[in-house]
Amino acid sequence: MMMDTIVNNLSEWPIRIDVELLKSVQNNLVQAKISNCTLANELWYLKQFMLIRMQYVKIFDMLKNKQYSEAWESLAKIENTIIMIKDTFEIPQIYHIDYILEYIHKIQKFYPYKFFTSREEIIKEMKCGICGTVVNPAKSCGHEAGRVYCGVLCTYEITKLDLISLAIVENPYDKYAVLKLSDKEHNYDLLDFLMNGLSDAYEEWDYMEKQVPKPEFKSAFMNKPCPCGSNKKYKHCCYGKEYTLMPHIEVIIKNPKKKLGDNIIISNGLWKDKE
Numbered sequence: 001m002m003m004d005t006i007v008n009n010l011s012e013w014p015i016r017i018d019v020e021l022l023k024s025v026q027n028n029l030v031q032a033k034i035s036n037c038t039l040a041n042e043l044w045y046l047k048q049f050m051l052i053r054m055q056y057v058k059i060f061d062m063l064k065n066k067q068y069s070e071a072w073e074s075l076a077k078i079e080n081t082i083i084m085i086k087d088t089f090e091i092p093q094i095y096h097i098d099y100i101l102e103y104i105h106k107i108q109k110f111y112p113y114k115f116f117t118s119r120e121e122i123i124k125e126m127k128c129g130i131c132g133t134v135v136n137p138a139k140s141c142g143h144e145a146g147r148v149y150c151g152v153l154c155t156y157e158i159t160k161l162d163l164i165s166l167a168i169v170e171n172p173y174d175k176y177a178v179l180k181l182s183d184k185e186h187n188y189d190l191l192d193f194l195m196n197g198l199s200d201a202y203e204e205w206d207y208m209e210k211q212v213p214k215p216e217f218k219s220a221f222m223n224k225p226c227p228c229g230s231n232k233k234y235k236h237c238c239y240g241k242e243y244t245l246m247p248h249i250e251v252i253i254k255n256p257k258k259k260l261g262d263n264i265i266i267s268n269g270l271w272k273d274k275e
């Protein structure tokens, strides 16, 4: 029975990509849409889990090849899909989807993307992707966006909206709108450092955020002049002050297959000058 084969494939870790199986899920889904809605819905979810797992492995290769923005978009896409599915479906633990979501968030943390543009808008009119009915926030067609109807995901297409403003935000509703500067480029040192230490997409790793002394304060002596140049003794000047510290991220790889280098790394900022 194909169902068992799919569930077995989804339970495998490390992920084994089976293109033929995906094709047959796709074909069966097309059939089931006509004849068996319950089966169609089930196949739709299983197909998503297969795609999520495949995409997760692809992202690792993208990052190894320094395709940072492509990888970022894929990360956001999988993240959105998983969060949406969790609303309507209890995902079996054994598919490792929660694990993937956790690692998506960890990888995102290593990106220098901290600012995003965000649109403030008023939606005036939308069209239901299932029945084609034009709806507005006050009038619904009965289909709910994010639900699956007979093997088809319901989405709403916005057909009329009023744009109110554009803002720069740190926690965007959608992570696609990364803020870019014309004369600077993003600094991917932190992400590169992480990727250099990882051998494959299944390696378990974690990180710790720390505060450590800035280089100039690292070897300051209590009774010697303060590195800030005040001519006061360090202990009476900058000692213990917050501005002498800077953020570090320490990467911990569970069973490293290769040497990570100096395990404590310093972020050199989010941007560098364009070459």
Ligand SMILES: [Zn+2]
Binding pocket: 128, 129, 130, 131, 132, 133, 141, 142, 143
């Ligand atoms: Zn509808």
Ligand SMILES: [Zn+2]
Binding pocket: 226, 227, 228, 229, 230, 234, 237, 238, 239
């Ligand atoms: Zn000082």
